[in-house]
Amino acid sequence: MIELSEVIRSKNKENFSIIIPTWNNLDYLKLCISSLRKNSVYNNQIIVAVNEGNDGTVEWLKTQEDIDFVYSRTNLGVCYAVNACRPFVRTNYIVYMNDDMYVCPEWDKELYSEIQSLGTDYFFLSCTLIEPVKTSNPNYVAIIEDYGDSIKTFREDKLLKEYKSLQMKNWRGSSWPPNVVHKKTWDLVGGYSVEFTPGMYSDPDFSMKLWKAGIRIFYGVGKSKVYHFGEKTTSRVRKNKGSDTFLLKWGLTARTYYSKYLQIGQEHINEYPDNVELNMFSKIRNKMKRMIKSF
Numbered sequence: 001m002i003e004l005s006e007v008i009r010s011k012n013k014e015n016f017s018i019i020i021p022t023w024n025n026l027d028y029l030k031l032c033i034s035s036l037r038k039n040s041v042y043n044n045q046i047i048v049a050v051n052e053g054n055d056g057t058v059e060w061l062k063t064q065e066d067i068d069f070v071y072s073r074t075n076l077g078v079c080y081a082v083n084a085c086r087p088f089v090r091t092n093y094i095v096y097m098n099d100d101m102y103v104c105p106e107w108d109k110e111l112y113s114e115i116q117s118l119g120t121d122y123f124f125l126s127c128t129l130i131e132p133v134k135t136s137n138p139n140y141v142a143i144i145e146d147y148g149d150s151i152k153t154f155r156e157d158k159l160l161k162e163y164k165s166l167q168m169k170n171w172r173g174s175s176w177p178p179n180v181v182h183k184k185t186w187d188l189v190g191g192y193s194v195e196f197t198p199g200m201y202s203d204p205d206f207s208m209k210l211w212k213a214g215i216r217i218f219y220g221v222g223k224s225k226v227y228h229f230g231e232k233t234t235s236r237v238r239k240n241k242g243s244d245t246f247l248l249k250w251g252l253t254a255r256t257y258y259s260k261y262l263q264i265g266q267e268h269i270n271e272y273p274d275n276v277e278l279n280m281f282s283k284i285r286n287k288m289k290r291m292i293k294s295f
Contacts, residue, residue, distance in 0.1 A: 015042040015112055017089040021081040022099040023051040026060060027151055028229065029099040033067065041109040045090050049081035077198030083191040094186050097178040102227040104163045110224040111180060121182040123217035124210050126174035127224040130166060139258035141220060141265045143168055149229060159227055168222040173264025175207045178226050188213055201242025204254040211261060219268035
C-alpha cells in the first residue's frame with residue numbers, strides 16, 4: 001500500500017510554485033533550495049516531493065518553514081511524485097525542477113517577464129541549462145561550461161561572475177526541467193503520465209500531450225539560466241524502457257518528435273504550424289519501429 005504524507009504551510013503571495021522531486025539526494029537538494037532562496041527575485045512557493053528520504057531529507061525539511069513537502073516511504077518515481085504535489089499548488093504557474101540544479105540570479109524574473117509577454121496561458125517554456133559536459137543526445141540543448149560536476153568541485157563564485165556572459169538566444173523546443181506551464185495547462189493534460197514510471201521519457205511525453213492539446217508555444221528562455229550537475233538521481237535508478245513506451249503510445253520516436261515537430265535547438269522565431277508533415281522516410285521508419293516493438 002502506498003502511503004503519502006504532506007506538510008503544507010501558509011505563505012504570502014507567490015509568483016511560481018516550484019515542484020522538486022528528490023530521492024535520497026539531500027546535499028544537492030540543499031544546494032538547489034539555497035540557490036532558490038538567494039538568487040530568486042520573487043517570492044516563490046517551493047514544494048518538495050520526497051521519495052523514501054531515508055538520508056535525512058524528511059527530518060531536514062521539517063525544520064524549513066518556507067518549504068512545503070509531500071513524501072512517500074517508498075520510491076514512487078518522478079511521475080507519481082510531481083503529480084502528488086499538484087493539489088498543493090497555490091500559484092498560477094507550475095515550475096518543475098530537478099534537485100541537482102542551481103538557479104542563477106534573476107532566473108525567475110526573466111522567466112516571468114517572458115510569460116507576461118505572451119498574452120496567453122497556453123505555453124510551455126524552459127530555462128536554459130548550463131552543463132559541465134556535452135551529452136551524446138543530439139536533441140539536448142545546453143550551454144557547455146564546466147563549473148564542476150559535483151558539489152565538491154562546484155565553483156559557485158566563478159559561475160556567478162560569468163553566467164551573464166554565457167549568451168544564448170531563445171531556442172525552440174522546450175521539454176526538460178526546469179520548465180513552466182500554467183496550472184490549467186497542467187490539468188488539461190493530467191500532469192505526468194505514470195506509465196513512464198520511474199520517469200524515463202516522461203518529459204517528451206508531457207510535451208507531446210501539450211502538442212496534441214493544441215499548444216504551439218514551446219521554447220527555451222535564453223536569459224533564464226540554471227546550472228545542472230547532470231543526472232545525479234537518474235544515474236542511480238533502474239530505468240524503464242521509456243523510448244518503447246513513447247513509440248507505442250504516439251506512433252513515432254521521441255527523436256522524431258523533437259527534431260521534426262519541435263525542431264529543438266533552433267532559434268525561436270514564432271509559434272509552430274498546426275500540422276507537421278513528416279517525409280516518407282520518417283513515416284516508414286517510425287511505422288516499422290512501432291511494428292517491431294508491438295511484437
